[in-house]
Amino acid sequence: MATILPLSAVDPALVEALLDAAFGADRRTRTAYRIREGMDWLPGLSFAALDEADYLVGTIQLWPVALTRDGGRAHPLLMVGPVAVMPGRQGEGFGKALIATALGAIDPQAPLPQMLIGDLDYYGQWGFSAEHTGGWRCPGPYDPARLLARSAAPLPSGGMLGPWTGAASVAPRADAL
Numbered sequence: 001m002a003t004i005l006p007l008s009a010v011d012p013a014l015v016e017a018l019l020d021a022a023f024g025a026d027r028r029t030r031t032a033y034r035i036r037e038g039m040d041w042l043p044g045l046s047f048a049a050l051d052e053a054d055y056l057v058g059t060i061q062l063w064p065v066a067l068t069r070d071g072g073r074a075h076p077l078l079m080v081g082p083v084a085v086m087p088g089r090q091g092e093g094f095g096k097a098l099i100a101t102a103l104g105a106i107d108p109q110a111p112l113p114q115m116l117i118g119d120l121d122y123y124g125q126w127g128f129s130a131e132h133t134g135g136w137r138c139p140g141p142y143d144p145a146r147l148l149a150r151s152a153a154p155l156p157s158g159g160m161l162g163p164w165t166g167a168a169s170v171a172p173r174a175d176a177l
Contacts, residue, residue, distance in 0.1 A: 113151030
């Protein structure tokens with residue numbers, strides 16, 4: 001049985017090693033890193049999974065980002081990911097548990113839309129789709145079919161994704177910690 005705990009309780013060097021193992025040492029060149037450049041992951045919405053021997057096997061980080069329309073108006077979003085599971089432990093449910101925990105920690109009274117770059121076949125089970133992201137742009141190469149979002153409210157039809165500098169107001173549900 002996995003143990004889910006706040007990511008802030010894990011040694012950052014272990015997190016970096018897991019991310020390198022899951023995505024490769026060149027992971028920092030990916031477009032997702034450019035979208036959240038200069039931002040810190042959100043401690044109340046980011047988690048780690050330990051296996052039955054208390055080894056770190058997975059992490060999820062959520063980040064404050066924004067979709068900025070051509071007129072300059074920024075629409076805050078939460079970027080989900082990376083969701084990383086140690087190679088050799090993938091397919092055991094750690095990723096699903098981390099996603100469910102992180103999405104469940106988002107304040108239901110003020111839920112921000114969530115976005116990610118990922119596989120629709122996997123993330124669609126949580127309501128992510130490319131339905132509203134066709135006019136969105138990223139600061140680097142990306143596959144438009146993998147730019148996914150979910151929201152209870154209407155989303156802007158276009159704009160550029162990037163860091164959200166007004167992120168200090170993001171807070172998790174108190175009962176989720």
